[in-house]
Amino acid sequence: MGAIIWFIGALVLAGLELAVGEFTLLMLGAAALLTAGVSLAGVPIWAELLSFALFSGALLFFLRPALKRRLHKPAALDTSIKALIGHSAEVLEDITTTQGQIKLDGSIWSARSLDPAHTFEAGDIVNVVSFDGATAVVWKEY
Numbered sequence: 280m281g282a283i284i285w286f287i288g289a290l291v292l293a294g295l296e297l298a299v300g301e302f303t304l305l306m307l308g309a310a311a312l313l314t315a316g317v318s319l320a321g322v323p324i325w326a327e328l329l330s331f332a333l334f335s336g337a338l339l340f341f342l343r344p345a346l347k348r349r350l351h352k353p354a355a356l357d358t359s360i361k362a363l364i365g366h367s368a369e370v371l372e373d374i375t376t377t378q379g380q381i382k383l384d385g386s387i388w389s390a391r392s393l394d395p396a397h398t399f400e401a402g403d404i405v406n407v408v409s410f411d412g413a414t415a416v417v418w419k420e421y
Contacts, residue, residue: 281327285315302343310334360410367404367420374399374417381415383407390415 292308314331322330363384371387372380376395381388392398393408393416405417 281324282315282318285311285318285327285331289315302346303339306338306343307335309338363415364407364409366407368407368415368417370399370401370403370405370417373401374405381405381407381417383415388415389413390417392416393418 289308289311292304292311296302296304296308310331313334314327317330318327366383368381368383368388368390370379370390371382372378374381374390374392375398376392379390379392379399381390390405391411391414397419399405399417399419404420406420407415408418409416
């Protein structure tokens with residue numbers, strides 16, 4: 280009977296964790312689940328409470344900080360020109376296979392067409408496909 284109570288407690292704590300998001304209730308729920316396993320061995324209630332306290336302490340002080348570090352790691356900011364690939368740009372000066380200009384992310388870039396047979400006129404919207412040095416290689420927006 281004790282194992283069922285610990286299991287229900289684990290489910291309730293894990294469900295409450297969805298509202299909080301701090302991993303504290305999740306660690307307590309995991310400790311309750313582990314205690315349910317200990318309870319199946321038929322140990323006395325004081326041993327169940329002691330095992331819950333030990334499991335809770337171990338999970339809160341060892342596993343929770345590692346989880347928080349791993350899951351709350353800030354995203355790296357990509358400031359290279361590769362971050363601009365796929366962005367839309369406005370054509371400022373007609374684009375041919377060798378020359379042209381676009382306005383991309385607030386800056387003016389030299390540009391050329393991906394397809395040598397295709398040109399773009401001023402005012403068109405294009406996508407940046409890649410970069411060739413400091414020249415954006417563009418193609419029509421999809």
